[in-house]
Amino acid sequence: MRNLRASLCALMALFLLTGARDPILVPEVSQHEVDLQQGFTGTELLLFGAILSPEGSRAAQDYDIVVVLKGPTQSIILREKQKVAGIWINAAGTEFRSAPSYYAIASTRPISEIVDDKTAAIYELGLQWLQLSPIGAINPEEQSRFSAGLVELNQKNGLYRESEGSVKVSEQVLYQARIDLPSSVPIGTYTAETFAISKGRVVASASSEVEVRKLGFERAVANFSDNYGFAYGLLAVFVSVGMGWLAGRLFALI
């Protein structure tokens, strides 16, 4: 009991001490809701904010800023093609419990110059440090090959992005980063995290949320298809027969 109180006190003291020195981040996102609907061909989010000293004045110190936008994690199976008997077939695979459906990172300088590998791994700063939670006993070498494959695939699809040097800090107080969302962006609640880093140490972090959702007609169609399969199927059949019949009638008139 006494030990516990002592350690709590120590922890409080640590918070107070560091809190006195560390800056405050005030983050903001250009839009908190991204609506997937007709005409959506992808969008650009502006993640911006201010770095303030604890007293509320400007920080007046050069911090490195790293911004991470992360989509909901999902369980996936990743398959690898190999050449077997002359043709390429899925020959190996592994499962990941927590692959982010979207991940974009932007920073003022290359991550490797800002923090050491250990810190980068703790805060998941960078595609190579994603904690994907692979399942099953596979050796580390194979694991890293599959992880790299997953990252490469998603980078190609535009769902994993890394842009070092794209965060702009002006007058040591305002930072801003632009992050692209492609049209194939998955729905869910995204977290936008901002880290202020000084001398290889994360001194402040703050996060906000972005909701990516389908709206109106698109949402209705997706719900209809998922929840009322039979009626949806009937509608699809009706539309296809109707359109075929209509075209036949129209062309008969010409």
Add this chain to the structure above:
Amino acid sequence: MDVYLPIANLSVNGLIIVGLGAITGLLSGIFGVGGGFLTTPLMIFYGIPPTVAAASAASQVTGASVSGVFAHTRRGGVDYQMGAVMVAGGIIGTGIGALLFNLLAQLGQIDTVINILYVVLLGSIGGLMAKESIQSIRAERSGVSMAAKKRRHHPMVASLPMRWRFYRSGLYISPLAPLLLGMGTGILTMLMGIGGGFILVPAMLYILGMSANVVVGTSLFQILFVTMATTMMHALTTHAIDIVLASLLLFGSVTGAQLGAQFAQKASPVKLRLVLAIIVLVVAARMALGLGYRPDDIYTMAPL
């Protein structure tokens, strides 16, 4: 014209999809095949997820075959009795196809199986069609008419028990034969998103030995109902039909089908068949190359 597809979850150029539908519609109008064998691979190539492509292609084939069925009905070119047996087989086939689809998807081999099926089926059918049409073009040129093949059903069909009379087809055979044929194409429809017309028509002619004037109408009749069943099956199991995508495809294909049908009346049927054979062989060759060359994406991802 950007269109957001709510089930495929991506934005596409609507005009390209309409154009794609129009090309396959033209083919279906000219050659009397559904054109699904071309739509599905082209959509996948364009970046639409394979399951969504196969599921939505089935409804396009339905639309393209509707007007054909009406036309053949008017001139008495549909054997409803034979058609009903084949539809029954086809519906059983889509059920089996759905089970196979799930099993193969779990094993991660669905894409490979679909590709191999495409290569084998399109390659062999395309080869046969090409050979036959070249022979008849030569015969036409030399002025010697080819001896008409004696219409007879395959000996294996004759050995099946329980014979029925199919008056319009001019046949006295066991209904098991068309039932099995319908089942086979039903499985293919579910797996590959094709109508199966290019398999049905030769099979009805050379295996069942049906009379030629009801073959195309009856095969369209079977395709119409089996693709409807496939659409329902996809709606209930894979939930992968994108109605926006299907509508765009349909818009192109029903228009194309009408234009194609008008064109087909003017062109020489033998040459048309040779052109179709070449298209089929090109698709098969492209698929075969895809199997043998190192793919762009070694890795693929699927949700658990």
